[in-house]
Amino acid sequence: MGRALLYVGWAWAGVPSGPLGWFSTRTVFPLTSGTVYRTMGDALDLQPDDELLDVGCGSGAFLAQQASHVRQVAGIDLSDIQIDLAHRHLSDRLTAGTADIVKGDASVLPWPDDSFTAATCMAAFEAFPDPAKVLAEVFRVLRPGGRAVMTIGERVPPDTQTDRRWGALWVWAEDDVRRMVEQAGFTDVTIRYAPSWGNDPVSKSLIKIGDMFGLDMRDLRLVSAMKQ
Numbered sequence: 001m002g003r004a005l006l007y008v009g010w011a012w013a014g015v016p017s018g019p020l021g022w023f024s025t026r027t028v029f030p031l032t033s034g035t036v037y038r039t040m041g042d043a044l045d046l047q048p049d050d051e052l053l054d055v056g057c058g059s060g061a062f063l064a065q066q067a068s069h070v071r072q073v074a075g076i077d078l079s080d081i082q083i084d085l086a087h088r089h090l091s092d093r094l095t096a097g098t099a100d101i102v103k104g105d106a107s108v109l110p111w112p113d114d115s116f117t118a119a120t121c122m123a124a125f126e127a128f129p130d131p132a133k134v135l136a137e138v139f140r141v142l143r144p145g146g147r148a149v150m151t152i153g154e155r156v157p158p159d160t161q162t163d164r165r166w167g168a169l170w171v172w173a174e175d176d177v178r179r180m181v182e183q184a185g186f187t188d189v190t191i192r193y194a195p196s197w198g199n200d201p202v203s204k205s206l207i208k209i210g211d212m213f214g215l216d217m218r219d220l221r222l223v224s225a226m227k228q
Contacts, residue, residue, distance in 0.1 A: 038067065039195070040120055078106075107133040181225050
């Protein structure tokens with residue numbers, strides 16, 4: 001998984017500590033993630049009565065940009081830096097009681113069953129130690145009829161075998177992704193690919209780095225699913 005290059009040497013949550021972390025979360029990530037945010041927003045087709053959970057919410061930029069019109073938003077992340085920024089991005093909603101941002105483990109979500117109508121997760125599954133457990137938790141907190149849209153890896157060659165690289169980061173064959181999502185209980189699982197990065201100089205440089213390592217960082221694997 002190409003984006004995994006960005007995680008090497010970083011905190012488990014995928015964010016470097018110290019000044020580099022602040023620079024990345026405030027400058028690099030918003031610059032390179034705009035394409036993904038728009039794609040995910042379109043795929044979710046969020047409505048005013050939705051209650052949305054973003055797993056691995058990062059700085060809360062997706063919730064602030066693509067879900068400002070929904071009834072309730074929630075996010076969870078392991079990074080102190082990201083949680084602090086998410087509180088800043090969503091300060092008005094937090095004050096109004098229409099947002100809930102918590103630091104925590106995605107494999108043990110702190111919300112009751114059937115809490116949300118929609119859920120998303122972007123560029124985080126690759127780093128989860130137990131991604132199947134995270135999927136089970138997302139399924140649990142969704143209401144019947146709820147939908148999930150998640151990025152689970154990037155485009156890989158057809159002969160790719162599911163494994164973990166650098167001792168921590170998942171690379172999945174497409175059939176294994178579908179099987180994992182269905183085993184969590186989801187139905188109507190669809191997989192498509194969407195542009196991963198923008199056309200800015202930073203994104204282009206990251207794509208070139210991926211090419212040097214034989215990794216295709218151009219297209220994200222977008223997985224949509226329903227809880228019947």
